[in-house]
Amino acid sequence: MRPGPTTRYAALLPIIERVLGAEHRDTLTTRADLARWTRKAADDVDTGVN
Amino acid sequence: MPPSCALAGIYRRAPLALLLADARAAGELAPGVADTVGPLLGDPVAMGDAVAALRRYSLVTPDGDAVLVHRLVQAITLAQIPSDAAGQWQQAAAALIEAALPGDPREPSDWPAFAALLPHAQTALDLTSNGMWRIASYLGESGSYPAARDLFQLIADADTENDAKGAEHPGTLAARHNLARWTGAAGDAPGARDQFAALLPIRERILGAEHPGTLATRANLAEVTEQAGDAAGGRNQSAALLPIIERVLGAEHRDTLTTRADLAFCTGAAGDAAGARDQFAALLPIRERIQGAEHPETLRDRHELARWTGEAGDAAGARDQFAALLPIIERVLGAEHPGTLTTRGNLANWTGEAGDAAGAHDPVRRAAAHH
Numbered sequence: 215m216r217p218g219p220t221t222r223y224a225a226l227l228p229i230i231e232r233v234l235g236a237e238h239r240d241t242l243t244t245r246a247d248l249a250r251w252t253r254k255a256a257d258d259v260d261t262g263v264n
Numbered sequence: 265m266p267p268s269c270a271l272a273g274i275y276r277r278a279p280l281a282l283l284l285a286d287a288r289a290a291g292e293l294a295p296g297v298a299d300t301v302g303p304l305l306g307d308p309v310a311m312g313d314a315v316a317a318l319r320r321y322s323l324v325t326p327d328g329d330a331v332l333v334h335r336l337v338q339a340i341t342l343a344q345i346p347s348d349a350a351g352q353w354q355q356a357a358a359a360l361i362e363a364a365l366p367g368d369p370r371e372p373s374d375w376p377a378f379a380a381l382l383p384h385a386q387t388a389l390d391l392t393s394n395g396m397w398r399i400a401s402y403l404g405e406s407g408s409y410p411a412a413r414d415l416f417q418l419i420a421d422a423d424t425e426n427d428a429k430g431a432e433h434p435g436t437l438a439a440r441h442n443l444a445r446w447t448g449a450a451g452d453a454p455g456a457r458d459q460f461a462a463l464l465p466i467r468e469r470i471l472g473a474e475h476p477g478t479l480a481t482r483a484n485l486a487e488v489t490e491q492a493g494d495a496a497g498g499r500n501q502s503a504a505l506l507p508i509i510e511r512v513l514g515a516e517h518r519d520t521l522t523t524r525a526d527l528a529f530c531t532g533a534a535g536d537a538a539g540a541r542d543q544f545a546a547l548l549p550i551r552e553r554i555q556g557a558e559h560p561e562t563l564r565d566r567h568e569l570a571r572w573t574g575e576a577g578d579a580a581g582a583r584d585q586f587a588a589l590l591p592i593i594e595r596v597l598g599a600e601h602p603g604t605l606t607t608r609g610n611l612a613n614w615t616g617e618a619g620d621a622a623g624a625h626d627p628v629r630r631a632a633a634h635h
Contacts, residue, residue, distance in 0.1 A: 216615075217615075218615060218616065219612040219613060219615050219616030222608065222609075222611060222612030222615065223609070223612045226605060226608050226609055226612065229600060229605060230602075230605045230609070233407070233600050233602060233605060234409075234451065234602060234605075235410070235451070237451070238450070238451040239451050239453075240451075240602065240605070240606060240609075243609070244609055247609065247612070247613060251612070251613075251616050254616065
């Protein structure tokens with residue numbers, strides 16, 4: 215059982231937001247990455263990947 | 265009342281074992297204070313007796329290597345010190361804190377001592393003191409970037425207004441260099457770039473073009489030039505600087521190695537991922553030998569080697585390198601240091617790039633499947 219990127223980014227985002235602030239570029243990048251991998255995971259499910 | 269109360273009265277949680285460990289502070293104490301505090305320095309038995317005396321009066325509560333002092337006791341004790349002695353006690357407190365602060369803020373094993381002394385340093389130390397400088401550097405190195413930026417701003421302002429220094433004193437310029445550095449780390453790369461660019465010609469004129477401080481400003485300017493979006497510009501600046509810094513400081517000086525790391529990073533950011541990977545792979549063993557396998561700068565190079573391994577096409581290799589690195593970085597820097605958080609982000613990303621977008625048995629995958 216290995217956590218995927220969405221789980222990892224979802225756990226990371228509130229911490230990085232608290233430590234660096236909501237508008238630090240690393241926080242914004244993490245937010246975008248979470249969105250990207252969440253979308254990718256949903257697409258993979260829809261297209262039957264994995 | 266034992267006179268040592270007056271010293272303890274300055275603190276809330278007073279890390280006495282740390283503050284009184286170094287007998288070298290004795291030379292800094294005024295005569296009236298030296299009689300009381302001097303015998304306690306470097307003598308745990310005498311310190312234990314003094315703490316026991318304070319406990320008998322219920323003035324302090326032991327707390328590990330420290331004592332806790334109630335704020336009221338603190339306020340009353342301070343009020344009872346005769347005004348002509350107050351300055352001497354304040355100076356004594358500053359001298360003890362100065363002597364107790366560790367020497368190298370870049371060393372994570374010294375961060376707990378800095379953390380214990382931080383509130384006392386902020387109360388007792390002058391902005392232009394060496395101790396306050398180390399406190400500001402500690403804040404930045406340990407990940408509190410905005411706090412480091414704000415304190416270096418205060419230090420730079422105090423230096424500028426200080427008649428003994430002024431706007432172009434080398435110490436003032438060094439404070440401005442650090443202000444720019446932590447401005448960038450706190451998220452404002454264009455602001456940091458503009459600060460370094462304004463500072464560089466002044467440092468060149470005052471210190472000379474090949475002074476280590478001037479070279480450091482050039483190195484940082486190259487780094488934030490890339491961060492502000494101009495990777496090719498940063499790479500060209502680093503490439504031009506490297507032979508100079510190598511000649512002046514030596515091939516294995518840590519600043520030379522950091523400039524090599526900047527060049528490698530900018531090489532990757534400008535489009536040559538395999539080149540960046542190979543440069544970091546060549547740099548890492550040197551850094552490990554010179555600075556140790558777990559120094560924060562060594563760990564940063566390992567982080568970059570993993571990243572550019574992935575960018576060059578080996579996502580599974582990057583994932584495995586980040587997975588091996590994360591527990592080490594977390595242990596050395598702490599769970600919430602920005603460097604640890606960045607490593608977690610990269611592990612997440614390369615886990616996905618390696619083809620495991622959803623993760624095995626990943627609950628978020630199941631959640632996503634329903635939306």
